[in-house]
Amino acid sequence: MAKHATPLLDQLESGPWPSFVSDLKQQAAKRAKNAEKIDFQIPADVVDDLLGLLELSFVDGVTHWKHGGIVGVFGYGGGVIGRYCDQPEKFPGVAHFHTMRVSQPAGKFYTAEYLRQLCDLWDLRGSGITNMHGSTGDIIFLGTTTPQLEEVFFELTHKFNQDLGGSGSNLRTPADCIGQARCEYACYDTQNLCHTLTNEYQDELHRPAFPYKFKFKFDGCPNCCVASIARADMSFIGTWKDDIKIDQEAVQAYIGGEIAPNANDHNGRDWGKFDIQKEVIKLCPTACMWMEGGKLKIDTRECNRCMHCINVMPRALRIGDDRGLSILAGAKAPILDGAQMGSLLVPFIPAEEPYDEIKEVIESVWDWWMEEGKNRERLGELIKRQGFQKLLEVTGIEPMPQHVKEPRSNPYIFWKEEEVEGGWTRDITEYRKHHQR
Amino acid sequence: MAFISSGYNPDKPMENRITDIGPRKFDEFYPPVIAKNKGKWLYHEVLKPGVLVHVAESGDEIYTVRCGGARLMSTAHIREICDIAEKYCGGHLRFTTRNNIEFLLDKKDKVEPLIKDLESRKFDGGSFKFPVGGTGASITNIVHTQGWIHCHTPATDASGTVKATMDVLFDEFKQHRMPAKLRVSMACCLNMCGAVHCSDIAILGYHRKPPMLDHEYLDKMCEIPLAIAACPTAAIKPSKMDLPGGAKVNSVAVNDSRCMFCGNCYTMCPAMPLADKEGDGVVLMVGGKVSNRISTPKFSKVVVAFLPNEMPRWPEMTKTIRKIVDVYAASANKYERLGEWAERIGWERFFEKCELPFTHHLIDDFRDPAYYTWRQTTQFKF
Numbered sequence: 054m055a056k057h058a059t060p061l062l063d064q065l066e067s068g069p070w071p072s073f074v075s076d077l078k079q080q081a082a083k084r085a086k087n088a089e090k091i092d093f094q095i096p097a098d099v100v101d102d103l104l105g106l107l108e109l110s111f112v113d114g115v116t117h118w119k120h121g122g123i124v125g126v127f128g129y130g131g132g133v134i135g136r137y138c139d140q141p142e143k144f145p146g147v148a149h150f151h152t153m154r155v156s157q158p159a160g161k162f163y164t165a166e167y168l169r170q171l172c173d174l175w176d177l178r179g180s181g182i183t184n185m186h187g188s189t190g191d192i193i194f195l196g197t198t199t200p201q202l203e204e205v206f207f208e209l210t211h212k213f214n215q216d217l218g219g220s221g222s223n224l225r226t227p228a229d230c231i232g233q234a235r236c237e238y239a240c241y242d243t244q245n246l247c248h249t250l251t252n253e254y255q256d257e258l259h260r261p262a263f264p265y266k267f268k269f270k271f272d273g274c275p276n277c278c279v280a281s282i283a284r285a286d287m288s289f290i291g292t293w294k295d296d297i298k299i300d301q302e303a304v305q306a307y308i309g310g311e312i313a314p315n316a317n318d319h320n321g322r323d324w325g326k327f328d329i330q331k332e333v334i335k336l337c338p339t340a341c342m343w344m345e346g347g348k349l350k351i352d353t354r355e356c357n358r359c360m361h362c363i364n365v366m367p368r369a370l371r372i373g374d375d376r377g378l379s380i381l382a383g384a385k386a387p388i389l390d391g392a393q394m395g396s397l398l399v400p401f402i403p404a405e406e407p408y409d410e411i412k413e414v415i416e417s418v419w420d421w422w423m424e425e426g427k428n429r430e431r432l433g434e435l436i437k438r439q440g441f442q443k444l445l446e447v448t449g450i451e452p453m454p455q456h457v458k459e460p461r462s463n464p465y466i467f468w469k470e471e472e473v474e475g476g477w478t479r480d481i482t483e484y485r486k487h488h489q490r
Numbered sequence: 491m492a493f494i495s496s497g498y499n500p501d502k503p504m505e506n507r508i509t510d511i512g513p514r515k516f517d518e519f520y521p522p523v524i525a526k527n528k529g530k531w532l533y534h535e536v537l538k539p540g541v542l543v544h545v546a547e548s549g550d551e552i553y554t555v556r557c558g559g560a561r562l563m564s565t566a567h568i569r570e571i572c573d574i575a576e577k578y579c580g581g582h583l584r585f586t587t588r589n590n591i592e593f594l595l596d597k598k599d600k601v602e603p604l605i606k607d608l609e610s611r612k613f614d615g616g617s618f619k620f621p622v623g624g625t626g627a628s629i630t631n632i633v634h635t636q637g638w639i640h641c642h643t644p645a646t647d648a649s650g651t652v653k654a655t656m657d658v659l660f661d662e663f664k665q666h667r668m669p670a671k672l673r674v675s676m677a678c679c680l681n682m683c684g685a686v687h688c689s690d691i692a693i694l695g696y697h698r699k700p701p702m703l704d705h706e707y708l709d710k711m712c713e714i715p716l717a718i719a720a721c722p723t724a725a726i727k728p729s730k731m732d733l734p735g736g737a738k739v740n741s742v743a744v745n746d747s748r749c750m751f752c753g754n755c756y757t758m759c760p761a762m763p764l765a766d767k768e769g770d771g772v773v774l775m776v777g778g779k780v781s782n783r784i785s786t787p788k789f790s791k792v793v794v795a796f797l798p799n800e801m802p803r804w805p806e807m808t809k810t811i812r813k814i815v816d817v818y819a820a821s822a823n824k825y826e827r828l829g830e831w832a833e834r835i836g837w838e839r840f841f842e843k844c845e846l847p848f849t850h851h852l853i854d855d856f857r858d859p860a861y862y863t864w865r866q867t868t869q870f871k872f
């Protein structure tokens with residue numbers, strides 16, 4: 054028997070899509086039965102009360118969680134988010150319901166063995182409810198009490214060689230695409246760069262010293278599967294400089310209909326016979342492709358590596374061999390001053406261990422932001438406030454046309470004194486000798 | 491319940507303390523075929539919705555079976571995923587950025603038995619536990635935020651709106667019949683801790699009433715200068731208030747007409763709550779994308795300024811989303827993303843075809859970028 058009636062939530066159990074309500078109910082029933090005789094360290098009916106509280110929100114149309122409280126583990130300024138319910142008498146099981154962010158492995162690969170260990174820990178010391186995963190990328194442990202925070206952290210670090218992720222005004226847990234582990238489009242090893250920088254910057258991740266949050270995301274190619282260009286203060290997007298490799302025989306196989314276009318992933322509908330002119334050459338944004346003597350040609354210097362032709366014909370076209378990545382800076386969601394896309398800062402940088410050149414760029418950006426950024430000002434907003442030119446100045450990167458979509462359309466140029474011949478100091482008396490008042 | 495110590499000693503927190511070790515290293519968890527062929531994959535093919543094969547230079551293959559799931563997941567459910575991974579995949583699995591589960595297999599003959607098994611598992615309430623799909627020109631899983639299950643600032647629920655929407659779009663998760671991939675995202679407040687501002691379709695929780703002021707507690711609960719500084723529109727100023735009992739307290743005043751309901755003040759100050767049953771609801775935004783394919787990445791645009799929260803299934807919201815999806819699917823060209831299609835036909839045509847009313851709320855009036863969204867040409871369609 055359920056502890057609370059949930060008539061509104063019950064209506065979310067029907068329909069084909071996996072129902073979180075059914076899942077919560079199965080967890081509540083499992084804890085009530087406790088066949089494994091676990092000595093639960095937080096209330097056994099925590100999930101019942103979570104369902105009851107959520108039902109109340111569905112009735113009231115508003116949340117019943119209080120503003121976060123300051124809780125955490127000793128020495129870390131992030132990784133734990135305090136949460137208290139505003140109806141603790143009715144729902145004592147969720148009176149304290151803190152979140153712990155557990156730093157996910159790059160690429161989100163797991164073994165069943167490891168996930169089960171995490172489940173054992175979270176069943177004993179928490180609600181057993183998780184997010185796989187949170188929006189930033191962490192494994193989210195949803196709901197435990199204050200005394201359990203240090204215990205969970207101790208077990209994670211001692212038994213599982215596993216740390217917490219970031220929250221607050223820190224480096225947030227970096228995230229990457231699957232990249233070279235399984236994707237033929239990957240121009241660098243996203244997992245290795247993500248893991249290396251996550252470990253290199255553990256201090257920045259755990260101890261808030263930034264004006265606001267800061268995100269790194271790693272996409273192996275311009276398809277941007279982890280949305281780095283829209284979501285990360287610094288986006289690392291794989292790219293290449295040389296020719297797209299063409300297998301002319303495979304091109305013919307696509308033309309002849311032997312291989313389905315776009316890896317066969319449009320096959321739910323009859324789009325007609327594959328037409329290379331219409332589907333590839335005419336859609337190329339730079340018009341740098343053509344057929345000549347039965348062969349596909351690409352003018353590499355004109356290609357902007359949009360990935361379209363490669364996505365359509367993955368068996369005929371492959372990324373080039375002179376690979377690295379582009380760094381873009383300043384992407385963010387609307388809060389506070391409107392949404393921003395990342396702006397291209399470094400068109401090309403090699404992505405090889407030990408990644409020193411990349412770290413230099415990161416650290417020069419951080420130095421500037423930590424010095425000049427106002428409280429709760431994201432990097433993108435600082436770039437807007439002080440100008441992209443300033444970002445180039447602090448990173449020592451030479452301006453180039455690649456940095457802009459178009460040059461400025463107003464001539465309001467802030468010349469610096471040292472840029473103007475003779476400087477700005479002039480003699481008005483001398484001037485008056487030749488120009489009457 | 492007896493307290494079980496992990497070994498942590500609260501009197502000596504630094505004793506044996508381990509910190510800054512970061513996440514587990516990714517390659518501990520690679521299936522052998524990935525460890526062997528990493529960086530040497532030749533091409534991939536989508537065999538059918540939810541099933542991928544990747545072929546390496548060595549000739550090795552890896553089969554991926556992708557299935558959807560709620561990102562809010564119990565350990566009971568995760569244990570079931572582990573059982574399946576052990577039965578079919580040597581214990582190997584991964585999660586995608588969009589909360590899908592991927593089972594990784596090294597042999598083709600394991601694919602069909604796994605799919606049969608996955609599709610046969612249902613929750614007691616009747617929904618699928620592991621629907622297979624979400625690849626290619628489909629509508630894959632929705633990325634979303636916490637909502638009423640765990641956050642203090644939402645203007646709507648996340649898991650509920652997502653479940654209701656995915657039920658309505660379920661056929662598209664299972665098939666490849668969209669003109670291009672279509673990404674739906676959900677964030678329950680403007681904070682967008684899951685960014686939705688570049689999605690083909692975005693559901694966004696939105697407040698419409700300015701903060702209430704708990705004058706009696708305001709000065710005790712928050713740093714007034716921080717709350718004032720948090721407001722992007724400078725709507726908040728310090729003020730002295732007379733309480734009903736006669737006491738005078740330091741508090742703030744809000745210029746309601748300058749408020750755009752972002753909730754930043756509440757983030758800084760718990761004595762300024764905004765949430766309200768009638769005031770809160772959802773905004774729908776469309777036409778964003780993050781990929782650089784063909785056209786450059788785009789922001790999503792607001793096409794429905796407000797829909798009320800209709801618990802538990804948000805019928806008007808899901809109907810509107812379904813309508814946009816259907817019109818797009820019927821009229822866009824192959825490979826054309828929703829935003830590219832809307833730009834090609836023109837937004838005036840988009841509103842007409844989707845039968846959406848155009849109201850003054852949809853014209854940008856927030857600072858400089860607003861001007862660039864008005865029409866500075868005689869080129870328009872009747």
Ligand code: SF4
Pocket residue numbers: 230231232233236237238239240272273274275276277278279
């Ligand atoms: S971003 Fe590119 S390399 Fe990474 S998974 Fe997506 S397509 Fe592959």
Ligand code: SF4
Pocket residue numbers: 336337338339340341342351355356357358359360361362363
């Ligand atoms: S990658 Fe894009 S720009 Fe380059 S040739 Fe292919 S379609 Fe054209």
Ligand code: SF4
Pocket residue numbers: 635636637641642643644645677678679680681682683684
């Ligand atoms: S989007 Fe807003 S309300 Fe929703 S979980 Fe994130 S911060 Fe909380």
Ligand code: SF4
Pocket residue numbers: 700701720721722723724725726744748749750751752753754755756
């Ligand atoms: S909700 Fe936003 S705009 Fe309104 S008063 Fe608060 S901070 Fe200012």
